[in-house]
Amino acid sequence: xxxxxxxxxxxxxxxxxxxxxxxxxxxxxxxxxxxxxxxxxxxxxxxxxxxxxxxxxxxxxxxxxxxxxxxxxxxxxxxxxxxxxxxxxxxxxxxxxxxxxxxxxxxxxxxxxxxxxxxxxxxxxxxxxxxxxxxxxxxxxxxxxxxxxxxxxxxxxxxxxxxxxxxxxxxxxxxxxxxxxxxxxxxxxxxxxxxxxxxxxxxxxxxxxxxxxxxxxxxxxxxxxxxxxxxxxxxxxxxxxxxxxxxxxxxxxxxxxxxxxxxxxxxxxxxxxxxxxxxxxxxxxxxxxxxxxxxxxxxxxxx
Amino acid sequence: xxxxxxxxxxxxxxxxxxxxxxxxxxxxxxxxxxxxxxxxxxxxxxxxxxxxxxxxxxxxxxxxxxxxxxxxxxxxxxxxxxxxxxxxxxxxxxxxxxxxxxxxxxxxxxxxxxxxxxxxxxxxxxxxxxxxxxxxxxxxxxxxxxxxxxxxxxxxxxxxxxxxxxxxxxxxxxxxxxxxxxxxxxxxxxxxxxxxxxxxxxxxxxxxxxxxxxxxxxxxxxxxxxxxxxxxxxxxxxxxxxxxxxxxxxxxxxxxxxxxxxxxxxxxxxxxxxxxxxxxxxxxxxxxxxxxxxxxxxxxxxxxxxxxxxxxxxxxxxx
Numbered sequence: 210x211x212x213x214x215x216x217x218x219x220x221x222x223x224x225x226x227x228x229x230x231x232x233x234x235x236x237x238x239x240x241x242x243x244x245x246x247x248x249x250x251x252x253x254x255x256x257x258x259x260x261x262x263x264x265x266x267x268x269x270x271x272x273x274x275x276x277x278x279x280x281x282x283x284x285x286x287x288x289x290x291x292x293x294x295x296x297x298x299x300x301x302x303x304x305x306x307x308x309x310x311x312x313x314x315x316x317x318x319x320x321x322x323x324x325x326x327x328x329x330x331x332x333x334x335x336x337x338x339x340x341x342x343x344x345x346x347x348x349x350x351x352x353x354x355x356x357x358x359x360x361x362x363x364x365x366x367x368x369x370x371x372x373x374x375x376x377x378x379x380x381x382x383x384x385x386x387x388x389x390x391x392x393x394x395x396x397x398x399x400x401x402x403x404x405x406x407x408x409x410x411x412x413x414x415x416x417x418x419x420x421x422x423x424x425x426x427x428x429x430x431x432x433x434x435x436x437x438x439x440x441x442x443x444x445x446x447x448x449x450x451x452x453x454x455x456x457x458x459x460x461x462x463x464x465x466x467x468x469x470x471x472x473x474x475x476x477x478x479x480x481x482x483x484x485x486x487x488x489x490x491x492x493x494x495x496x497x498x499x500x501x502x503x504x505x506x507x508x509x510x511x512x
Numbered sequence: 513x514x515x516x517x518x519x520x521x522x523x524x525x526x527x528x529x530x531x532x533x534x535x536x537x538x539x540x541x542x543x544x545x546x547x548x549x550x551x552x553x554x555x556x557x558x559x560x561x562x563x564x565x566x567x568x569x570x571x572x573x574x575x576x577x578x579x580x581x582x583x584x585x586x587x588x589x590x591x592x593x594x595x596x597x598x599x600x601x602x603x604x605x606x607x608x609x610x611x612x613x614x615x616x617x618x619x620x621x622x623x624x625x626x627x628x629x630x631x632x633x634x635x636x637x638x639x640x641x642x643x644x645x646x647x648x649x650x651x652x653x654x655x656x657x658x659x660x661x662x663x664x665x666x667x668x669x670x671x672x673x674x675x676x677x678x679x680x681x682x683x684x685x686x687x688x689x690x691x692x693x694x695x696x697x698x699x700x701x702x703x704x705x706x707x708x709x710x711x712x713x714x715x716x717x718x719x720x721x722x723x724x725x726x727x728x729x730x731x732x733x734x735x736x737x738x739x740x741x742x743x744x745x746x747x748x749x750x751x752x753x754x755x756x757x758x759x760x761x762x763x764x765x766x767x768x769x770x771x772x773x774x775x776x777x778x779x780x781x782x783x784x785x786x787x788x789x790x791x792x793x794x795x796x797x798x799x800x801x802x803x804x805x806x807x808x809x810x811x812x813x814x815x816x817x818x819x820x821x822x823x824x825x826x827x828x829x830x831x
Binding site for chain 2: 234237238240241242244245248249250251252254255258266270271272313314316317319320321324330332333334335336337338339341342343344345346347348349350351352353354379380382383384386387390414415416419440443444445446447450451462463465466468469476479480482483486487490491493494498501502505506
């Protein structure tokens with residue numbers, strides 16, 4: 210930004226502290242710091258509230274610094290809110306959905322990016338567009354479809370696909386395949402054709418070219434997309450809301466709605482519940498932030 | 513990321529000429545088994561996509577022309593344009609919802625997206641601790657919109673919320689019920705949505721800014737452009753792909769907005785949005801599938817505008 214020849218030699222994206230220009234940045238730093246504090250306020254407030262016993266906030270008010278600080282709200286929210294079962298439900302939905310999405314999307318991406326045949330662009334367009342639709346558009350027909358898919362009762366206690374993990378997994382998978390196919394096909398196109406060519410000359414079947422040649426080279430993109438999809442599907446609120454009726458089968462994200470009713474005006478418990486649901490994403494954020502950001506920008510940089 | 517897109521372009525460019533010959537050669541050398549495997553690899557994802565995304569979309573259009581309570585298929589009656597007529601003329605919540613969606617879009621477009629761009633530009637400079645700032649602004653992107661609704665409820669609460677405390681009105685009669693008052697709750701919800709949206713835009717623009725050739729800025733500054741000029745006439749236009757994505761994301765996010773308002777009060781009392789009306793008519797008492805589907809089709813038609821625009825731009829080069 211600084212219009213001197215000395216500063217342009219520094220790559221603009223690298224945060225190298227440049228002593229001569231640090232002074233110029235102070236308005237920026239003030240602005241960014243103020244914004245950052247504002248950004249953190251809602252989160253810090255939730256965390257602060259969650260650490261205080263209800264009795265103390267009743268006594269001193271929510272805007273006080275007196276009283277005790279402990280993790281009792283978290284313990285109470287965890288047991289009263291039924292978190293273990295919600296987290297289990299989230300796992301049962303997220304893990305299969307992410308694996309299926311990546312598996313199907315990588316096959317599709319392999320086929321459309323490594324071979325050219327008549328309809329591959331058409332299919333790719335169809336897949337990409339599918340992911341951009343508002344999910345509410347498909348809600349009614351999918352609901353009816355699942356409602357009228359009769360299943361034996363030993364398989365599903367509703368007798369249909371409704372109220373099952375499968376319904377949510379299917380909807381999420383179908384919805385996410387489009388985006389993943391788009392990203393992976395762009396990634397795979399960049400892998401030199403000579404590699405699969407050589408494998409083919411050596412007699413490798415299509416499946417081996419996919420599984421043993423292309424897929425290992427696609428690992429960085431798969432890792433980034435996997436992280437992104439775990440967050441997306443864990444954060445999905447809509448499909449369980451539509452398909453799952455019994456509360457004990459809801460994933461965490463949709464179940465927090467019930468906490469509001471359950472904890473009524475006990476903001477301390479509600480805040481603790483909210484923080485608990487953040488923990489898995491927070492862990493992923495801290496451990497795999499780079500992957501997550503890569504996943505987000507992977508899809509966006511090609512336009 | 514930059515490497516990826518650059519490589520993609522190179523491959524498509526150089527691959528163009530050899531493709532037909534290569535294709536013929538390859539097709540001849542497919543074994544029977546390869547053809548079967550390849551059809552399965554394409555077939556299963558395509559089938560999933562067709563059955564669970566595109567056919568339901570078509571059925572939504574079909575259902576918008578019937579009168580149905582969602583129970584028995586035999587109760588289904590042809591309604592012609594009746595549902596649309598009802599939606600446009602008699603459904604009192606429809607036009608407010610459209611207006612709310614437009615306000616939502618404008619708010620994200622005028623405040624959320626530019627704020628994200630501003631943060632990206634500022635944090636792209638060599639300032640100390642830029643990574644920490646980036647992480648802070650990016651944090652809400654990891655959270656679900658439903659959770660954001662809850663967290664901001666704690667912040668907005670009339671008697672116990674931090675905002676009224678900071679304004680000095682908490683506990684007093686003039687304390688604003690930020691989420692309960694229909695004249696302000698839409699704005700309160702949009703601020704919460706912006707909290708997430710701006711971070712998302714920031715991260716995309718940070719990647720976009722890195723992909724801009726530093727030589728461009730150098731050239732601009734050598735030509736005597738100040739940093740303002742060099743950004744708007746050189747850097748910003750150079751980020752065209754990112755700009756397009758962000759326009760599309762902003763529009764689609766504001767059409768999809770649902771979770772936040774549904775968590776706050778199920779999208780009533782000033783928080784009506786098209787997406788919410790669709791769901792209110794589909795679930796809940798007295799299902800009116802026809803009306804819900806007509807609303808879904810309206811939403812679909814509006815969404816197709818940015819979708820088609822984006823696809824046309826993205827695939828024009830390849831088709």
